[in-house]
Amino acid sequence: MVLQEERIQEAAREGGGRVEGGVCGALYAAQLIANNFKLEINEKLICEFEEKAGSILCIDIKNKEKLTCKECVALAAHNIQLHMKKS
Numbered sequence: 775m776v777l778q779e780e781r782i783q784e785a786a787r788e789g790g791g792r793v794e795g796g797v798c799g800a801l802y803a804a805q806l807i808a809n810n811f812k813l814e815i816n817e818k819l820i821c822e823f824e825e826k827a828g829s830i831l832c833i834d835i836k837n838k839e840k841l842t843c844k845e846c847v848a849l850a851a852h853n854i855q856l857h858m859k860k861s
Contacts, residue, residue: 796831798823800843800850807854815857822853 784806793802801823808815824830826849828840835841841849 793832796833798827798830798832798835798846798850800846801827801830803847804850804854808857811858811861813857813861818857819850819853823850 793799801819804819804823805816807813808819820830823846826841827835827846828838829835835846
């Protein structure tokens, strides 16, 4: 499975709280990947991410200082990889 370059660029533009509603860009990218590969895991991704990050909103995550942006990306990547292996 290969993710198209345009999807990667779309996700990259949404970092730093620029996703509609202020959702974390790392979570948004994981959701794009899940949708791209037709994985039915969106709710699981959100719950798993929120449990570790303390929120799904960029500003809340930053204010709580629970995870850095880099750690959010690592968390989202880890979660999506786990679910892709299960599919």
